[in-house]
Amino acid sequence: MADGRLADPLEEELEAEEHAPRLRLSRRGIVVLSVLGAAVVGVLAWLVFFSSVLDVRDVAVQGVTDDKLTADQVREAIGGVGDGPLARVDLDVVRHRVEAIPRVAKAEVWRGWPHTLEVKVDQRTAVAAVKGDDGQFTQMDASGVSFATGAAPPAGVPVVELRLSQQAKDVDGVISRSQLVQGAVAVAAGLPAEVAQRAGGLLVHSYDDIELQLSGGATVRWGSPEQNDRKARVLLALMNQKGTNYDVSAPDAPAVSG
Numbered sequence: 001m002a003d004g005r006l007a008d009p010l011e012e013e014l015e016a017e018e019h020a021p022r023l024r025l026s027r028r029g030i031v032v033l034s035v036l037g038a039a040v041v042g043v044l045a046w047l048v049f050f051s052s053v054l055d056v057r058d059v060a061v062q063g064v065t066d067d068k069l070t071a072d073q074v075r076e077a078i079g080g081v082g083d084g085p086l087a088r089v090d091l092d093v094v095r096h097r098v099e100a101i102p103r104v105a106k107a108e109v110w111r112g113w114p115h116t117l118e119v120k121v122d123q124r125t126a127v128a129a130v131k132g133d134d135g136q137f138t139q140m141d142a143s144g145v146s147f148a149t150g151a152a153p154p155a156g157v158p159v160v161e162l163r164l165s166q167q168a169k170d171v172d173g174v175i176s177r178s179q180l181v182q183g184a185v186a187v188a189a190g191l192p193a194e195v196a197q198r199a200g201g202l203l204v205h206s207y208d209d210i211e212l213q214l215s216g217g218a219t220v221r222w223g224s225p226e227q228n229d230r231k232a233r234v235l236l237a238l239m240n241q242k243g244t245n246y247d248v249s250a251p252d253a254p255a256v257s258g
Contacts, residue, residue, distance in 0.1 A: 056086050057115040068148070069103045069123055077101050082117050089117060102147040128188035128202065129153035130160045130181055142189035144182045158191075158199035158212070160184040168206035180204050183225035187212070190228035192236055208249075218258075223249025 059082055061071035075082075077097050082089060091109045098107035098119060106122040124147045126139035137153040138146045140160075153159050160181060168180070184202045187210055191199060201213040202222075212220035220235060231248040238246050244258030 051085070054086050054114050055084060056082055056089060056117050059117045059119060060112065061119050061121065063121040063123065065123060069101070069121070073101065074098055074104075074119060074121060078117075078119070086111050086113065086115065086117065094119070105141065105143075105145075126154050126157050127196075128158055128160050128185045130185070140181075140185045142185075144185050156197070158188050158196070158202045160188065160202045160204065162204050165205045165209065168209075175207050180207060183207060184210055186225045187222055187228055190232055192232050195232070195235060195239075218244045218246065221245070221247040221249050227251055 059071075059075045059078060061074045064071050064074070077100065078094050079097070081093050081097065089111070091111070094117070095107045095109045098104055098109070098121060101121075103124050104121050105124045108120040110118050112118040124139075124141040124145065126148075127142050128140050129137040130140060130146070131137055131153075132149075136149050136151060137159065139148040139150075139154060139157075140146045162177060162180060164177075164180075168175070181204070184204050188196070188199070188202060191212075195212075195214070198214045198216070199212060200215055203211040203213065205211065208224045210222040210225065212222050214220065222231060230251045234248045234251045234254050235246060238248065238254055238256050241256045243256035245256070247255040247257075
């Protein structure tokens with residue numbers, strides 16, 4: 001420096017940057033780069049959405065727990081909507097198709113890049129089997145949805161049977177049989193595990209008169225399908241006492257006899 005001071009390296013660097021030539025693109029160069037960028041984006045879009053490079057090659061199914069619902073049944077329900085480029089598969093349509101399977105309560109669908117359509121199902125679980133007039137047994141889940149019918153009830157769930165009193169028949173137009181069945185299924189769904197394991201049948205005499213039969217010959221007068229949680233807790237306490245007849249129809253005044 002003219003004044004004899006040492007030069008500041010930072011000042012020299014800034015000064016060099018100020019005088020350095022700058023790269024400037026012409027309008028033509030900008031247009032060329034824009035065209036190239038658009039071409040690259042177009043090619044990538046074609047590869048992802050229209051070519052067979054990222055086609056669906058597998059449908060992976062999770063949550064299938066028994067032979068009543070198989071992965072192949074799920075794939076069959078999806079059908080052709082699961083074909084073609086993975087990016088173009090309508091996941092909502094796939095989910096609706098899977099959830100239309102009677103044994104499926106809920107489904108989740110997502111893309112597993114690069115070639116897999118992922119499907120997870122929650123199967124319905126029977127909490128009761130409803131005996132029909134034809135002797136067939138219809139399985140129902142905790143939400144009251146029927147999803148399967150067979151000649152025998154599944155093991156470990158109570159059988160709902162309508163044995164209506166004359167009074168219940170007389171008011172059939174007020175409280176339908178379907179409502180009576182739904183009430184009994186709600187009772188079955190609310191049974192504690194210790195009781196459900198012993199439950200053999202749920203006899204519906206009327207809306208206010210549901211009877212639970214237990215293994216070993218004991219019976220429980222449940223009453224209406226109201227206050228189910230409270231009745232279940234009271235029943236567990238009552239079962240510590242020996243008896244063959246338990247009454248929780250009025251949970252504030254339960255009784256044991258026999």
